[in-house]
Amino acid sequence: MASTQRPALLVVAGGTAPAAAAGTERVIGHLRTQRPGTAVVHHGLREVAQGVVHRRIRFGSPGSEETDDAEVLELAHGCVSCTLREDVLPLLAGLARTSGVTQIVLQLDPVLEPEQVCWAVLHVLVDGVVVADLVDLRGVISVVDVETWLDDATCDDDVAERGLALLPGDERTLAQLVVGQAEFADLLVYAGESEPWRQARTDAVLDRLVPLAVRLRLDQLDRTLLLDDLPDGARRGRPDNPHAPLLHGQPALAADLGVRLVVFSARRPFHPERLHRALDALLVGVVRARGRIWLATRPDSVLWIESAGGGLRIGHVGDWLAAGGADDWDRAHPEQRAAAALRWHSRWGDRAQEIAVLVHDADPTDIEAALHGALLDDDELAASEAAWHTYPDPFGWWHTEPCDDIGTEPAGNGPTHDRSAPDQEEKK
Known part of the structure; x- marks a missing residue:
């Protein structure tokens, strides 16, 4: 049960489609009536690029001594990170200390992914403390439109093309946004109606994307919304460690209505140029790809790869344990030590390729062939590691797809691509 000492904090995401936006308001209304003393916080970001944020705070149950305060904020820097640091987090901290507040509902702008916000709640200091020490973070509720979600999760439209807030430097696809909102949820609420085939395929995707999430329809709203009863292993707003198991919640590996999970693994490094060419295989007919990769040009570095629809990001998330010493x-995180111990190799240590690919309209054999073809061949593997460092490397320390078609340089010359959105780069 939720703590009686600290107010509960629930994060509500979604609303990129009209049915989901309406469903989000119904969820918010239900949460307000479920628990007296609920405060709802929402920061509208449609003008954040101009340094303007529309803040709304609602307190109390609808129709019974409720207050509804709206205010326009002008921030010195128009970005999500600044909004979080300068207003959202201090506001949450203040509400957590306010007498009579038993629950805080943080309603996210439709353009936000909940993982970034929860990370800030858990790690960013506000007057010397993190907000997570002042509240009981219960988890994330995401509302999805079952009629449009699968199409959105597999398209390559930019976020801005759908009329959502234009964040500075934001190059995410709509697929990256809606998949991120669903993937991080503890509870998924279905809004709208869909014909049976589309509903069944959406279910098959979500069964594999977020197997531990509770799912219900808007007409099934009940005490589950308080997130008191979740399966063991529910994330409750806690981001995964980069070395955590990729198949969180043990999703089914068998195919269902053309939807299936493919797990690629190998114990030899990727050739960077060939991997760059192979990435196209992860951008068509794929809902989500995510995992850890090992480049021949960077034998010490763990790189994280993550795609959705037509967008992909690769970023540095630390070093392999084989590259360091006993200290x-x-x-290292316990999950990294456990994984390293299980797969330790006499030559490579814990270095390995491990990518999970959620396919909905692609041939898994083509994906596996493309990734296998990007590995070093036997002759390259037999060459010295000094030779590997001479390979052209099109990846910087943060890389996005699609990328500019520019020349490549050896990895030692530093990043050649860096087109990530500043607010997204903090995610990993």
Whole structure:
């Protein structure tokens, strides 16, 4: 049950489609009536690029001594990180200390992914403390339109093309947004109606994308919305460690209505140029790809790869334990140490390729062939590691697809691509 000492914090995401936006308001209304002393916080970001944020705070149950305060904020820097640091987090901290507040509902702008916000709640200091020490973070509720979600999750439209807030430097696809909103949810609420085939395929995708999430329809709203009864292993707003198991919640590996999970693994490095060419296989007919990769040009570095629809990001998330010493092993996250111990290789240590690909309209054999073809061949593997460092490397320390078709340089010359959105780069 929720803590009686600290107010509960629930994060509500979604609303990119009209049915989901309406469903989000119904969820908010239900949460307000379920628990007296609920405060609802919403920051509208449609003008954030101009440094303007529309803040709304609702307190109390609808129709019974409720207050509804709206205010226009002008921030010095128009970005999501600044909005979080300068207003959202201090506001949450203040509400957590306010007498009579038993629950805080943080309603996200439709353009936001909940993982970034929850990370800030858990890690960013506000007057010397993190907000997570002042509240009981219960988890994330995401509202999806079952008629449009699968199409949105597999398209390559930019976020801005759908009329959502234009964040500075934001190059995400709509697929990256809606998949991120659903993937991080503890509870998925279905809004709208869909014909049976589309509903069944959406279910098959979500069964594999977020197997531990509770799912219900708008007409099934009940105490589950308080997130008191979740399966063991529910994330409750906690981001995964980059070395956590990729198949969170043990989703089914068998195919269902053309939807299936493909897990690619290998114990030799990727050739960077060939991997760059192979990435196209992860952008068509794929809902989500995510995992850890090992480049021949960077034998010490763990790179995280993540795609949705037509968008992909690759970023540096630390080093392999084989690259360090005993102190690095002691400091490593327990999940990284456990994974390293299970797969330790006499030559490579814990270095490995591991990518999980959720396919909805692609041939898994083509994906596996493309990734296998990007690995070093036997002759390259037999060459010295000094030779590997001479390979052209099109990846910077943060890389997005689609990328500019520019020349490549050896990895030692530093990043050649860096087109990530500043607010998204903090995610990993």
